[in-house]
Amino acid sequence: MLRFPGHGHRRPDDVVIGPLDLSARVDEALAVQALAFGLGADEVAVRRQIVLRHMTYPGARAFGATIEGRLVGFVYGMPNDRAHWWSTVVEPYVRAQGHEGWLDDSFVITELHVHPGHQNRGIGRGLITTITDGAAEPRSILSAIDVDSPARGLYHSLGYEDLARQVLFPSAPKPYAVMGAPLPLRHR
Numbered sequence: 001m002l003r004f005p006g007h008g009h010r011r012p013d014d015v016v017i018g019p020l021d022l023s024a025r026v027d028e029a030l031a032v033q034a035l036a037f038g039l040g041a042d043e044v045a046v047r048r049q050i051v052l053r054h055m056t057y058p059g060a061r062a063f064g065a066t067i068e069g070r071l072v073g074f075v076y077g078m079p080n081d082r083a084h085w086w087s088t089v090v091e092p093y094v095r096a097q098g099h100e101g102w103l104d105d106s107f108v109i110t111e112l113h114v115h116p117g118h119q120n121r122g123i124g125r126g127l128i129t130t131i132t133d134g135a136a137e138p139r140s141i142l143s144a145i146d147v148d149s150p151a152r153g154l155y156h157s158l159g160y161e162d163l164a165r166q167v168l169f170p171s172a173p174k175p176y177a178v179m180g181a182p183l184p185l186r187h188r
Contacts, residue, residue, distance in 0.1 A: 013067060015118070017126045020064030020074055023055045028071045029064070029113075036113040054078065054110060063131050065114065065123045073114035075127040079137055080106045090143065090178045093164035102163055102180045107135035109142035112151075124154055125187075132185050139182050143167065146177040158185040 022029060030044050030051070039047070054060055057078050065073035080087055080103055087103055094100055109131070114123045132140050144151050146165050160179040167176045 015065050015067055015072065015121070015123055015126075017063060017065050017123075017130055020062040020071075020076075022062035022064075022074065022076055023052055025064070025071060026051050029062075029074045032071060032074060032115050033111065033113040035116055036119075051076070051111075057081070057084075059136075061131060061134065063127055065118075065127055067118075072118040073112075073123045073127055075109060075112040075124075075131050077107055077109045077111075077131055077135075077140075077142075079135075080104070080108045080141060086110075086143070089169055090164065090167055093167045094178055097164045099163040099180070102139065102141055105137050106139045106141045106180065107132060107137040107183070109140060112142075120150070124151070125158070128154075128158065129185050129187055132183050135183055137183065139180055140185070141178065141180045143169075143176040143178050146175045152177070152179075155179050155181075160185075 026048055030048055033039060033047070034044050054076065055062070060076065060078040062074060062076035064071050082091065082103055086108065091100065091103060094102060109128060112124060112128055141163070142155065142160070144155060159181040161181065162177050163180045164178045167178055169176060
């Protein structure tokens with residue numbers, strides 16, 4: 001069962017969602033991401049530096065899902081900045097679809113991953129709604145691999161719509177979709 005700090009009595013197998021010091025627990029988080037996303041050691045090493053850099057950006061925040069203190073999922077994001085690498089890559093694609101305005105006043109979900117052994121239990125939904133509920137921006141944007149998947153199904157159920165498809169990132173072997181949703185997200 002999902003629990004949030006301070007809400008009800010906890011059982012040992014409860015998933016607790018709360019703020020995460022991602023810089024301090026980056027290796028744990030990347031171990032979850034490696035399993036969920038199929039990353040090798042070299043990719044994890046590169047992403048480690050990216051995560052640590054991102055967490056120094058203004059407004060960057062992270063939440064984790066834990067079971068008895070063990071991290072089983074995490075999400076992090078920040079207010080979008082058109083000067084950031086991700087934004088510069090997706091801008092021509094969203095502009096071509098008439099959605100360039102989504103890059104302003106948006107909270108970016110940079111990463112959201114749940115350990116494969118804990119997926120399909122509402123953890124991803126709990127993480128993304130928790131982080132966006134605290135956003136000052138009126139909307140959220142993210143990118144996801146551009147295939148029908150449980151992740152894209154989750155995002156659609158929360159109110160995200162495709163802003164651009166077949167977005168190619170220089171280091172990614174598969175195309176992505178850029179998605180956006182007004183905040184607050186649909187909780188169900």
